Amino acid sequence: MSKQKDQFIALLGELFQLNQPELDFGLYRILHARSAQIKTFIDTELGSEIDAHFAGQSQSNAHDALEAARVKVAETLGEDAFLPTGELKPEYRGTKVGKELELAQQHARDGGGVLADDAQVYEHLYRFFSRYYDKGDFMSKRYFVAENDSRAAPYAVPYDGREVMLHWANKDQYYIKSSEALSNFTFELTAAQAKELGPQSGFDFLPPATTPLKVHFRLAAAAEGEHNNVKEGQERFFIIHAAEPLKLETNDKGLPELVVQFDYRPDSTKSGQAGTWQQKRLAEAEQVVGEQLANLVFKHPELRSFEQPLFAPAPTDKQPNRTLLAKYLGKFIAPHTMDYFIHKNLGGFLRRELDFYIKNEIIRLDDIEADDAPRVDEYLKKLRVLRKIARRIIAFLAQLEDFQKKLWLKKKFVIDTQYFIPLALVPERLHSEVFENPAQQADWKKHKLSGSSEKKTGQILSAPEFIKQNPGLIVDTSLFNSDFKQKAIAQIPNLDDETNGILLNSDNFQGLSLIKRHFQDKINSIFIDPPYNTGKNDFPYKDNYQHSSWMSMMQDRCNLAKDLLSPKGLFSVQIGDEETANVRCVFDSIFAERKNSIIVRRGIKNVQAQFDDIDRLSLGHDTIHTYSKCSGLRLPHLKQTLDEEKPGKWDTFWRGTDRKTMRYELLGITPETGQWRWEINRALRAVKAYDEYLQNESARKTLDEYYIENLQAGVDLDFVKLSDEGVAQYYVPPQAARLVSDNWLDIAASGNITDFQHEKSLPMLQRLISWSSDKNDWTLDYFAGSGSTGHAALSMPDSRRFILIEMGEHFEKVLTPRIKNAIYQKSLEAPKESKIVKIQRLESFEDTLNNLQLPDTPRLNSSTPESSEMTRDYMLKYWLEFETTGSPSLLRMV
Incomplete structure (x- = not known):
């Protein structure tokens, strides 16, 4: 071969x-x-x-062709056409037969x-x-x-003729790629040992035909298919699961399979370099597996066949004592850099x-x-x-x-659905079951309800009495069996109408695909805070493709989200300096119109203060780019309430801009240059309105009081007068708020309610949401993180409905508890406004692959x-x- x-x-x-x-x-x-x-x-x-x-x-074919070419040269040009060395003389190399000979010589060499x-x-x-x-x-x-020695391989970019193409x-x-860590790694021990003995030749990719011995490495702290979040930057380690490091499973053919369980978490005892510490933890894991396997073999003799191959030698130059188990532990914990x-x-x-x-x-x-x-x-x-x-x-x-x-x-299956249901919506016949559930009682105490299940005398309150004292109680169906959940939701006539929020534990691409049909063109406000792609483990990318990986991730998810956005909705993306240019490029190619690029304040880390000079200024802002799917969309003014109301004032009615049609006689004055501020009919009405105020109300009310009284009655009046100096002036009403520009440095972008590294502030999110939506409109965040967007939507005076999509393990640890706590706060303040929140977990792409048969x-x-x-x-x-x-x-x- x-x-x-x-x-x-x-x-x-x-x-x-x-x-x-x-x-x-x-x-x-x-x-x-x-x-x-x-x-x-x-x-x-x-x-x-x-x-x-x-x-x-x-x-030999090539050499035969070469000999034939030599004969043809000799017949055509004569034997003296060749040098003594056998090569063709230079003066004959340009002839037809000379060129044929040269090509034949090249073929023979090749x-x-x-x-x-x-x-x-x-x-x-x-x-x-x-x-x-x-x-x-x-x-x-x-x-x-x-490609050759003098030129690198250039590439061709497909171009369709448009003016600018991305x-x-x-x-x-x-x-x-949602994570670089696999949650489920399986290898066949017999095949692994055979591979260690030496490679197979030819096309033989087959393992030996023996009884399979399967070994699984699994994350015990996470369900199958769950990945760590792409935005989470905290350093974590694979540590052998202390409670149950090793367990035996039996497959559908009755054969034993070995499961080694790990936690993937921060390690408070860590010291030194992260890589060295992880190797120490793996060595501990290998020792624990050996000890536990010996105990299991005593109880289950069928596991004896695992012992010898699992600890068989698999040495390398740097690790001469490495075992087969250590080899595959290394594969499991290594960043999964493929696919x-x-x-x-x-x-x-x-x-x-x-x-x-x-x-x-x-x-x-x-x-x-x-x-x-x-x-x-x-x-x-x-x-x-x-x-x-x-x-x-x-x-x-x-x-x-x-x-x-x-x-x-493919649409991913919903693996689990739970609800946070206001107790007022749960049928009364189920109240005693709710009240008697110790897990639900513990959850209420955890959220520090003002009520208590005991009277001051020490007697236990009945269920009706306790519920009466705590009208904002929420029932978490995950704390009950499925039969209770079905009975509870079956009695709610309009479940969708009563649902105020949806939490999806899923990859955001799959979550968006799932809700697309139901929510197409229905969401008025979308806010995302994607990974900033700083290169510091906040986003897994393929080597040498950091920015292009990120752009592909953003493009497909953005295309799905655009279909959900209503024609009058606003899409907002907050991003740092690393990818703001690429955000503009990708989003400009997808959406009809960019509205604003808003500057927001971020925390400044002056890590260079210790040096005499710096390579650049510290970054003190992020950018929120806002887009609409329809051209020409008009948005309401965005206003900020002032600490003190500014009283009304008079300002000049003349403007320096030059429109001849806006020069007319008013109060005996006709401007020769410039123009009046309003068209003639509005100006004349304003003069008349001020005259009426002077005649009828000025003795009893200030002009500000008169204006506000009419405004509250639904009449927005204009006033124009002639000043004592003979200048036409118009009335500027009292200001309780100011118009907001694209400079939002007055509020911080970062929040501090949780310990989540990338939490966003509620005031900033509420400003965005209120600008682009009304009460009970839907808002969406498919990089939900700690749940700030849902919290902001819930805590607004005229609350919005929300959809949060997040796949990290902090979905359970941070996001869901935070939303539950926000619901309790809202329901205690206004029990009648409390609505249902639905929590769903979808199968992952890894689940889909692992369930193929x-x-x-x-x-x-x-x-x-x-x-x-x-x-x-x-x-x-x-x-x-x-x-x-x-x-x-x-x-x-x-």
Whole structure:
């Protein structure tokens, strides 16, 4: 086997995700289950076809062609055309036969041309596919010309002719990375040990056919599929779960499986470098697993088969005593740097690039012009073989990518739904059950209700008495069984109308997809505070693609959110200096109109104060960019209440602007230049109104009192008079508020109600929400963080309804308790206004992959020769879709 073929086989193993057969989770598990069929397909479709086409051919063809060219030169020019060294004399090199000889010599040096043998076909296949693949992702880099020693490879940007076009490296891809930490890692111990013994040759990606020994690493503190939030910057460590580090599970075939449980949390005992400390914690974990496994084996002898391979040697130069367990612990805790993207149309992209590659980097016009017809025909046949094989590989890769795209885009299932329900809406027949629930009683005490379940005499209050003393009580259905929850919500006639808030524990892309149908064009205010992408672990990005990863993440989610925004709604995004320019570029390309870029105050860290000079000024502001989906949207004035009301005053009615139609006689004056402030009819009414005030009310009321009295009656009066100096003046009413500009440095952007690192201030959020929405309108935040937006919406005097989407573990620890506390505050202040809040948890993309199932045997019988064409089409296009039909994550809802 040629070096080029070996190289390409290794690449195929990576492309088809078969290079790690011991991994047994997600798509790895599905592909490994059919690795025998994939191996047969590759051998048949790739190896056999190329080998058959090049059978019997050798590099002697090139030397035969060279000898024929020499003979032709001698016949045409004579033997004296050659130097004693055998080379053609310089004066004959420009002749037709001289050029043919030179080309034949080049072919012989190259081994017979660009496609002389199968090694060069494999070389071109490797070069083509490897240039687009990078650690689990296909990058949309459109190559324009080949790279050489003197020129870096430039790329072609697709351009559609518009005046200005925005493009970035990952524009054609969905960003799917919510975290760099896996919550569920599974490997097959037998296959892992076999891999450690040495690599398999050829296309053999199969593990040994023995009883599988599966080992799972799981996060005990988080449910399956949960990830840490992309905005959370606190340093955390994988620490063996103290309460139950090891446990035994049995699969559906009755075979034992070992589960090693971890917590992923900050470590208060940490000292020294983070990496060194994590390795110390892993060494402790390995020791605990050994001790616990020995105890489990005593109770469950069937686990004895795990002991020897789990602690088998897996040394490296730097870690000569490393065990197999330590090796896979290292894989589990390492940042998961693959699979950041899913291509939106991988097949179309690679097919276009393949044709361009063949035309630009393989075909040589000199070959076609110089060779005779049979050689050209043979050359084109080889090109067709290469193109056919490459297109079949593309079809297979597109099937894998399109299947993942289908899983990513499918509506995710709601795994759990709970409610915060005002007790006033719970049927009275359930009140005693509520009152007798100790978990609910503890929750009320936790939120410091003013009432007590005991009288001052020490006697226990009855349920009706307690409820009467605490009219703002909230029932948390998560503290009850499902039967109670169903009975409680069944009696609420208009559940949607009574729902004031929705909390979604989900990736924001999936959360937005779920609510799109119900809330399309219905949300008046959207505010987001996405990761600032500072490069300090606030956003996971692919190496060398920090900003393009972030832009892809923002674009797709913004497109979904735009569909939810009402025609009169306002979309606001707060961002720091690192990505503010890219926000403008992405959002300008999506929305019809940018309204404002508002400056807000942020906390300043003067970390450079210790130095004599600095490289730049400390950053003291963030920017809130606001957008509308419809051009020409008019917004109400945004006003700020003043500490003291300013009294009314008189100001000159003349303006320096020059409109001749606004020069008319008023109070005996006609301006020669400039103009009056208002058109004539309004000005005359204002003169008359002031005369009426002087005649009828001036003795009893000040002008300010008279103006306010009329304003409260719904009449907004204007006044114009002639001053003692003979100048026309108009009345400026009393001001209880001032108009707000795009300078919001009067309020801080950061809040301090929770310990959450990126909390936003309630006054700032309330100003934004009140500007773009009215009472009971919906507001949305799909980077909800600690829940500040929901808290702000609840605590406004004329409260709004809200939707918060967040996937971090602090959804349970910070966001949900904060919203519950805000509900209690609101319900205690105004019990009759208390409404329902719904809390839902969606399956994650990781859950969807892990819930895929395959039948034990392939559904297509490919053993007969007549089925070869059907088998090829099936493997290229349909097998993944067909064989996963019926998986729990792919149930079709009717």
